[in-house]
Amino acid sequence: MDIIGTLQKLAMESGFxxxxxxxxxxxxxxxxxxxxxxxxxxxxxxEPLLLCGIAFGCLLxxxxxxxxxxxxxxxYHPELWEAFLDANSPYYHSYGHIMANAGLLDFFYxxxxxxxxxxxxxMGVGAMTDFGPLLSNPKSLLLGAAAQFGVFVAFFGALLLGxxxxxxxxxxxxxxxxxxTAIYLTTKLAPHLLGPIAIAAYSYMALIPMIQPPxxxxxxxxxxxxxxxxxTREVSKKEKIIFPIVVASFVILLLPSTAPLIGCLMLGNLxxxxxxxxxxxxxxxxxxxxxxxxxxxxxxxATMVGDNFLQIQTLFIxxxxxxxxxxxxxxxxxxxxxxxxxxxKKINPLIGSAGVSAVPMAARVSQDVGxxxxxxxxxxxxxxxxNVAGVIGSAIAAGFLLSVFG
Amino acid sequence: MDLVNxxxxxxxxxxxxxxxxVFLGIVMLMLVxxxxxxxxxxxxxxxxxxAAASAPAEAPIVVVPAPASLAPGTAxxxxxxxxxxxxxxxxxxxxxxTLGKPLNELRFISIKEVKD
Numbered sequence: 207m208d209i210i211g212t213l214q215k216l217a218m219e220s221g222f223x224x225x226x227x228x229x230x231x232x233x234x235x236x237x238x239x240x241x242x243x244x245x246x247x248x249x250x251x252x253e254p255l256l257l258c259g260i261a262f263g264c265l266l267x268x269x270x271x272x273x274x275x276x277x278x279x280x281x282y283h284p285e286l287w288e289a290f291l292d293a294n295s296p297y298y299h300s301y302g303h304i305m306a307n308a309g310l311l312d313f314f315y316x317x318x319x320x321x322x323x324x325x326x327x328x329m330g331v332g333a334m335t336d337f338g339p340l341l342s343n344p345k346s347l348l349l350g351a352a353a354q355f356g357v358f359v360a361f362f363g364a365l366l367l368g369x370x371x372x373x374x375x376x377x378x379x380x381x382x383x384x385x386x387t388a389i390y391l392t393t394k395l396a397p398h399l400l401g402p403i404a405i406a407a408y409s410y411m412a413l414i415p416m417i418q419p420p421x422x423x424x425x426x427x428x429x430x431x432x433x434x435x436x437x438t439r440e441v442s443k444k445e446k447i448i449f450p451i452v453v454a455s456f457v458i459l460l461l462p463s464t465a466p467l468i469g470c471l472m473l474g475n476l477x478x479x480x481x482x483x484x485x486x487x488x489x490x491x492x493x494x495x496x497x498x499x500x501x502x503x504x505x506x507x508a509t510m511v512g513d514n515f516l517q518i519q520t521l522f523i524x525x526x527x528x529x530x531x532x533x534x535x536x537x538x539x540x541x542x543x544x545x546x547x548x549x550x551k552k553i554n555p556l557i558g559s560a561g562v563s564a565v566p567m568a569a570r571v572s573q574d575v576g577x578x579x580x581x582x583x584x585x586x587x588x589x590x591x592x593n594v595a596g597v598i599g600s601a602i603a604a605g606f607l608l609s610v611f612g
Numbered sequence: 613m614d615l616v617n618x619x620x621x622x623x624x625x626x627x628x629x630x631x632x633x634v635f636l637g638i639v640m641l642m643l644v645x646x647x648x649x650x651x652x653x654x655x656x657x658x659x660x661x662x663a664a665a666s667a668p669a670e671a672p673i674v675v676v677p678a679p680a681s682l683a684p685g686t687a688x689x690x691x692x693x694x695x696x697x698x699x700x701x702x703x704x705x706x707x708x709x710t711l712g713k714p715l716n717e718l719r720f721i722s723i724k725e726v727k728d
Binding site: 340345348352355357365370372374444453599602606611 | 617624628645648656
C-alpha cells in the first residue's frame with residue numbers, strides 16, 4: 207500500500223489545499239468576514255437574531271463551495287442562480303433545474319427568491335405591532351412618509367456612482383430601515399447585491415442608537431426637544447380590527463406591487479386584533495417568525511460568496527446605505543419640525559426620527575433622547591405612530607420602485 | 613426610457629416622482645384613517661348617549677363594604693380604575709425600578725387610567 211500517496215491524495219482533496227487554488231483566497235477572506243460578523247452578532251449584539259444566521263450561512267456557503275469547488279458537496283451554488291436569472295440560459299426561471307442540483311442552502315434560498323420569507327416576516331411584524339398610537343394620531347403617518355426621503359436620495363446617489371436603475375433602487379431602499387423590505391426588493395431587482403444590501407440594512411438598524419442621536423441634536427433646538435406631548439386618545443377595539451382591513455384594501459388598490467408585504471403585514475395585525483385568532487397571532491409572532499428568521503438569515507448569508515461580495519461595489523453600498531439611513535432620519539426630523547410649528551409647538555419633533563421603520567428601536571431612541579432633555583417626558587407611544595407608519599411608507603416606496611423597475 | 617441604464621436626468625425625475633407618490637399615498641391613507649376614526653368616534657358617542665338615555669335617572673347606591681382586617685405585612689387594598697391587574701403590576705414594577713426601592717417598601721393606593 208502506498209501510504210505516502212494516499213496521504214498526498216487526502217491532502218489534495220481537503221479544503222485546505224483549495225486555499226492555494228485560483229480564486230481560493232476570496233473564499234478564505236469571506237470565511238474571515240463571517241467570523242467578524244459572528245463576533246459582531248454574538249459579542250457586540252448587533253441584531254444577533256439575524257446576524258448570527260447571516261454570518262453562519264456565509265461561513266457554510268464559503269466552506270462548502272471552497273472544499274468542493276462548486277461540486278455536489280456545495281451547500282449553495284451561485285452558478286445555478288446565475289443560470290436561473292440569465293434570459294439566454296436554457297434554465298431561465300427553472301426551479302426544476304435548481305431543485306435537481308441544489309444544496310441545502312439553495313433550497314432555503316428558494317424562499318427568498320420567491321419573496322416568501324420577507325412576506326412571512328412582515329406577517330409576524332404585523333402580529334407584534336399595535337397600531338393604536340397611529341390610529342390615535344393619524345397625522346403621524348406623515349412622518350413615516352417624510353422619513354422615506356433617504357431612499358430616493360440614495361437611489362440618485364447610486365446612479366451617480368454608476369449603478370444601474372435596478373441596483374440603485376435596491377440600494378436606496380436601505381434608507382427605509384426595513385430589513386425584510388430591502389431583501390424583498392433586492393431579490394426582485396438586483397439579487398447579486400443581496401448579501402451586501404442585507405448586511406448594510408441590518409447593520410445600520412443595529413446602529414440606530416449611535417447614528418440617530420447626533421442627527422436629532424443637529425436638527426432640533428433644545429426648546430423643541432423638551433416639548434411634552436399630550437396623552438393620545440383611547441382607540442377602540444373595533445377601530446383596531448377595521449384598520450388592517452382598510453389599509454390592506456386601500457394600499458393594495460393604490461399600489462398593487464405592495465400586495466405581498468402590506469397584505470401579510472395587515473393579515474398578521476388582524477390576527478392580533480380580532481380576539482378570536484389568538485393562536486394564529488401567537489404562532490405568527492413567535493414560532494413562524496423564528497423559523498422564517500432562521501431560513502432567511504442563513505440563505506441571505508449564503509449569497510455572500512467571494513466573487514459577488516469582494517468588489518468595490520460592496521464598499522459603495524455600505525457607504526450609500528449609511529447616507530440613505532442618515533438622510534431618512536433627517537427627513538423624518540424635518541417633518542417633525544414642520545409639525546412642531548404647524549401644531550403650535552405641541553408636537554415634539556424628536557418623534558420624527560422614528561419615521562424610519564426599524565420598529566421599535568427607532569421609537570426607543572426618540573424616547574431616550576426626549577427624556578434626556580425632559581425627565582417627565584414619555585415619547586415612546588407617540589413615537590410608535592411614526593414608527594409603524596414608516597413600515598407602511600417603506601413598503602409603499604418599495605412598491606413604487608418595483609412597479610417602475612420590476 | 614431605458615430603465616436599466618438610466619440617465620441622471622431620468623433618475624432624478626424618478627426619485628422625485630417616487631417621493632411624491634409615497635407622500636401622496638400616505639396622505640390619502642391618512643385621510644382614510646381619519647375618516648375611519650371620525651366614524652368610529654361618532655358611533656361611540658351615539659352608543660354612549662343611548663346608554664345614558666336608557667340608564668335609570670338615579671345612580672344606584674353603591675354599598676361600600678367595611679374594611680376587612682388586613683393580613684400581617686400588607687399595605688392595604690389597591691384600587692384599580694379602568695386598569696388591568698396585569699398593567700397595574702407592570703406599572704408598580706416600573707415605579708419601583710425607577711425609584712430604586714424594593715416594591716414591598718412602597719404603598720400604592722390607587723391606579724387610574726387617565727383619559728382625554
